Amino acid sequence: MSAETISDPKSATSGLVAIAVETLMPRDALDFDLYLWPSADSSPLLYREANYPLDETDLERLLSQGVQTLYIPAAKCRSYQQYLRKVVMRNSRLRPTQRFSLLKKANRAVFESAFRSGVPTRMVQFAEEFGRQLWEVVCDRDTVLAHLFSVMDHDYLTYTHLTNVCTYSVALAHWLGITRPGEIGAIAAGALLHDYGKRHVPPAILNKTDRLTPTEREIIRGHVAAGFTAFCMQEDVQWGQLMMIYQHHERLNGRGYLVGATAEEIHPWAKICAIADVFDALTSTRPYRPPDPLADVLEYLQERAGSDFDAEMVRCWVMKICPTN
Numbered sequence: 434m435s436a437e438t439i440s441d442p443k444s445a446t447s448g449l450v451a452i453a454v455e456t457l458m459p460r461d462a463l464d465f466d467l468y469l470w471p472s473a474d475s476s477p478l479l480y481r482e483a484n485y486p487l488d489e490t491d492l493e494r495l496l497s498q499g500v501q502t503l504y505i506p507a508a509k510c511r512s513y514q515q516y517l518r519k520v521v522m523r524n525s526r527l528r529p530t531q532r533f534s535l536l537k538k539a540n541r542a543v544f545e546s547a548f549r550s551g552v553p554t555r556m557v558q559f560a561e562e563f564g565r566q567l568w569e570v571v572c573d574r575d576t577v578l579a580h581l582f583s584v585m586d587h588d589y590l591t592y593t594h595l596t597n598v599c600t601y602s603v604a605l606a607h608w609l610g611i612t613r614p615g616e617i618g619a620i621a622a623g624a625l626l627h628d629y630g631k632r633h634v635p636p637a638i639l640n641k642t643d644r645l646t647p648t649e650r651e652i653i654r655g656h657v658a659a660g661f662t663a664f665c666m667q668e669d670v671q672w673g674q675l676m677m678i679y680q681h682h683e684r685l686n687g688r689g690y691l692v693g694a695t696a697e698e699i700h701p702w703a704k705i706c707a708i709a710d711v712f713d714a715l716t717s718t719r720p721y722r723p724p725d726p727l728a729d730v731l732e733y734l735q736e737r738a739g740s741d742f743d744a745e746m747v748r749c750w751v752m753k754i755c756p757t758n
């Protein structure tokens with residue numbers, strides 16, 4: 434996928450990844466060192482050793498000096514993710530929407546490190562853990578679901594797109610009556626993996642603002658097969674998740690890609706993912722077009738209910754996202 438996924442270019446080659454200061458809570462012992470990195474020309478400086486907690490004054494000083502980012506060793510991403518799970522979940526002072534926003538911000542560094550590594554197992558681990566966290570934050574709190582569209586970011590950066598599709602898929606599954614946490618968690622993880630194959634598409638094509646050539650279109654379509662190939666041998670990836678990756682561009686009438694599968698052949702989780710994917714694509718700012726108004730996007734889905742998308746799923750989605758529609 435494109436270079437846009439790397440929020441901090443300094444992290445790309447250093448073995449360190451950027452984390453938001455906002456995600457660190459006072460007096461918590463961390464089992465990873467924290468680094469400052471004042472500018473791209475300088476070297477990282479050890480700011481705080483592991484197990485030596487920051488207090489309120491440290492955090493306030495950092496923020497007052499304009500330091501919003503610290504760095505941790507990439508090898509410690511998993512510890513950071515676990516720390517966040519503990520902190521974000523247990524902090525009752527955070528409003529549900531703040532918790533949701535923090536969760537996304539906090540997991541960005543872990544995602545980027547896993548994504549850049551090119552190791553499918555690391556992406557699966559990330560997706561499982563993040564999917565579980567998201568499920569707990571989103572479905573446990575009606576506040577987030579009630580304002581789902583307004584609490585989302587609407588840029589079309591890779592991480593935003595994947596987390597949006599994940600959140601929308603979880604919400605739609607929940608609204609459709611899927612309540613088993615294991616199944617929702619699996620759908621969440623599958624949604625996070627759905628476009629993994631875009632790693633193999635050159636950024637120049639992904640970010641192109643002009644019309645795509647037929648060859649370029651073919652290259653983009655190839656992301657589905659590339660994603661399938663990356664995960665098909667992974668024992669910890671379920672069949673439904675694999676189908677979310679492989680079939681999220683298929684349409685009920687057989688006019689989708691990669692193979693033109695039709696209604697019954699498309700896995701229900703892939704049908705959920707298809708709606709979430711298109712909805713996010715159309716409501717986000719993309720390199721070549723501004724976002725469409727929400728009402729137009731809902732109309733687009735309704736016009737294609739039963740032909741492209743599962744009619745019941747579209748009905749449910751439209752009703753919940755815009756009850757007056």
Ligand SMILES: [Fe+2]
Pocket residue numbers: 627628656681682
């Ligand atoms: Fe896709």
Ligand SMILES: [Fe+2]
Pocket residue numbers: 594598627628710
């Ligand atoms: Fe997508």
